[in-house]
Amino acid sequence: MNFWRNTITGILLVLLLLTVSTGNAETRIRCASTTSTQNSGLFEYILPLFEKDTGIKVDVIAVGTGAALELGRRGDVDVVLVHAKDDELRMLRQGWFVNRHDVMYNDFVIVGPPEDPAGIRSLQTAVDAFRRIAERNTKFISRGDNSGTHKKELSIWKAAGINPEGKKWYLQVGQGMAKTLRIAANLRAYTLTDRGTYLSLVDRERLGLKILLEGDPLLFNQYGVMAVNPERYPHVKYKEAMTFINWLISDRGQKAIASFRDARGNQLFHPNAD
Amino acid sequence: MGFLIESTLKAVGIITSLDREFLSIVLLSLRVSGTAVIIATAAGILLAVCIYQMQSPVKRLLIPLLNTSMGLPPVVVGLFIYLLLSRSGPLGMLNLLYTPTAMIIAQCVLATPIIAGIAHASMISADPEIRFTALCLGASELQATLRVIRETRYSILSSVVAGLGRVIAEVGAVLIVGGNIAGYTRVMTTAIALEADRGDFILAIALGMILLLLSLCINAMLYIFQKRGAID
Known part of the structure; x- marks a missing residue:
């Protein structure tokens, strides 16, 4: 029964190690x-x-x-x-x-590829920018996860009088902000993000997304x-x-x-x- | 390419410097998955023995059920355990959601069918003479079954290792029931997912390397046990 004795001793040793590393109550x-x-x-x-x-x-x-x-x-x-x-x-x-x-x-900002295919850089308001993105059928990445940013995005579409649901250029990814920014960067698409998450991406330069619209009071x-x-x-x-x-x-x-x-x-x- | 090499080198630096955050994540992974597999081993072998001994026609239903649950999707298990442990769920009063214990429960549910399934299969495929001989020599049913377990010990150990390999690499269940809380329920897989989101690839790569290394060790063990089993 040497085999079982060794196995059991091994398991007990592991268990002992595991309990030692358990955190204390606080x-x-x-x-x-x-x-x-x-x-x-x-x-x-x-x-x-x-x-x-x-x-x-x-x-x-x-x-x-x-x-x-x-x-x-x-x-x-x-x-x-x-x-x-x-x-x-x-x-x-x-x-x-x-x-x-x-x-x-x-605040929220609208980010997108530096070449700005829809030309929103010259616009003043988020509503105008969203309208332009819809008109030009340029890709837009939506969080699609019922988050605060997603709710804000939906309210802007509503104010613009556009229903993007089901449109080919409108992609709902159901991911957190950082992942959504990564997807937008890789698909050369626009997205709405809070400034904090955008700024804090460690590899932001390499991603190649630029802030194209900011400062609209609606984006508070x-x-x-x-x-x-x-x-x-x-x-x-x-x-x-x-x-x-x-x-x-x-x-x-x-x-x-x-x-x-x-x-x-x-x-x-x-x-x-x- | 330069970026990949540079990050990998820095990741090796984190591993060799035994960074505290890094170490605590690795240790928690080992603690959660290790505990889950130890409990699952007991439960799995017991389940295998029960099914092995069973005479009733229910057995024909149980075996395919067991085989199916060997491939349970981790996210579904996570969701199920979440609903059970949630405050508004039936076991809410235990206050276990978002604790390492919840993660152990989820991984236990994932590993038990794997261990039970492989153990049961190896008990069936063991030489039927063993059981027959034991019974003829006056052993009780239970003693005969224990004899069969002894003969298939290497296959059973392989099943334990297979279970460990599955749960330590799993991310769906621990994310839902653990919540990926820094320093409390953040394990290797959930930390890799988070750091990749943040763009901090160095820690992610370092953890990925350890995870691969563990996988390698686990598979080496599996190989050794299977070989020994074959020789026996």
């Missing part, structure tokens, strides 16, 4: 947020500061805004940090969340934070979630957000807590 809360905040590196920068101040560890689940709100509505997270103010206010009214606050903003991008309603889900860590929210909107949290820079020294988020 206070952690779950925050559902958007791919833009994760891809840009904002959380990696501010969460250690928050943890140092309060001893609370924040686990970030980065999905699109639509999915993040859904995670909150199901009670799977304690707090959400997203960017779709109308939807946030609606779910607040429905009682799924409480204590919403504006936290920070940045507000981020908000809110806690899952503890009356709906008594298990949520409401107290710790509120500590996190209050920290984000405090002077200290706001300064932390303002001082975050990407690898090239760009400021990606501007604090504007109410």
Whole structure:
């Protein structure tokens, strides 16, 4: 029975090693947020500061805004940090969340190939640019994932009076922002992106996408934070979630957000807590 | 091409410098997949023995079912476990979603049918004389089955290794139930997917190399066990 003895000893040794590496118990809360905040590196920068101040560890689940709100509505997270103010206010009214606050903003930009086949560079508004892209049948990549950016994009199409659904040049990829930018770059297509994710792509130069339209007030991008309603889900860590929210909107949290820079020294988020 | 070579060299640098973030991701992968396979081994062998011993006609239904579940799509398993563990789901009160435990459960579900399927097949294909002889010599049903397991031990070990190979390279299930939380549920495969999105290919390549290396080791083990089994 030498064989079995050796095998069992081996397995036990592995098990022992595995248990040693197990983490210890600590206070952690779950925050559902958007791919833009994760891809840009904002959380990696501010969460250690928050943890140092309060001893609370924040686990970030980065999905699109639509999915993040859904995670909150199901009670799977304690707090959400997203960017779709109308939807946030609606779910607040429905009682799924409480204590919403504006936290920070940045803006959306329209990016595309530098040769700008639809010629939107000279235009002033996002609505005009979208119209031009549709007229010229140039490829446009849509997030198509119900995220904050996707909702913004749909609202621009609506304002332009165009229904791009089903058009040959309109490609819905159902991916996060960074991947969508990669697809747009490889297909020489236009897309709508938040400035932060675009700037933070490590290999941005090599991708060859240029900002072709920016500065339209319609492209304002507000981020908000809110806690899952503890009356709906008594298990949520409401107290710790509120500590996190209050920290984000405090002077200290706001300064932390303002001082975050990407690898090239760009400021990606501007604090504007109410 | 220059970019690829440069990134690869830098990736080797990360591996040799034993970067902390890099190490913790590799260790978590090993911990999650290792634990899942250990549990799946127990469950899988038990399942194989149950089916092997079974006399009822249900057996004819169970075997194709088992064979089908050997190829369960990881994302579907992930979705199923997510719905089970979600706060609004039936097991929500356990508070397991987005923890390493949830990932272990998902990978366990993926590995168990593989181990059970291969173990069962090898028990059937073992020389029927073994069982017959054992029974004739006065062994009980259970003792005879244990004898068969002993004779097929190398095939069973191969099934365990095959299970490990499947779960450690899997990304769909762990992403859904683990959430890819930095420093907590981020394993090799989900980290590669994220870093490739961000354009930080160096860490992605370094993790990819380790994953390939592990695959190589796993396959070498598989080869050795199968060879030994053949000699026996």
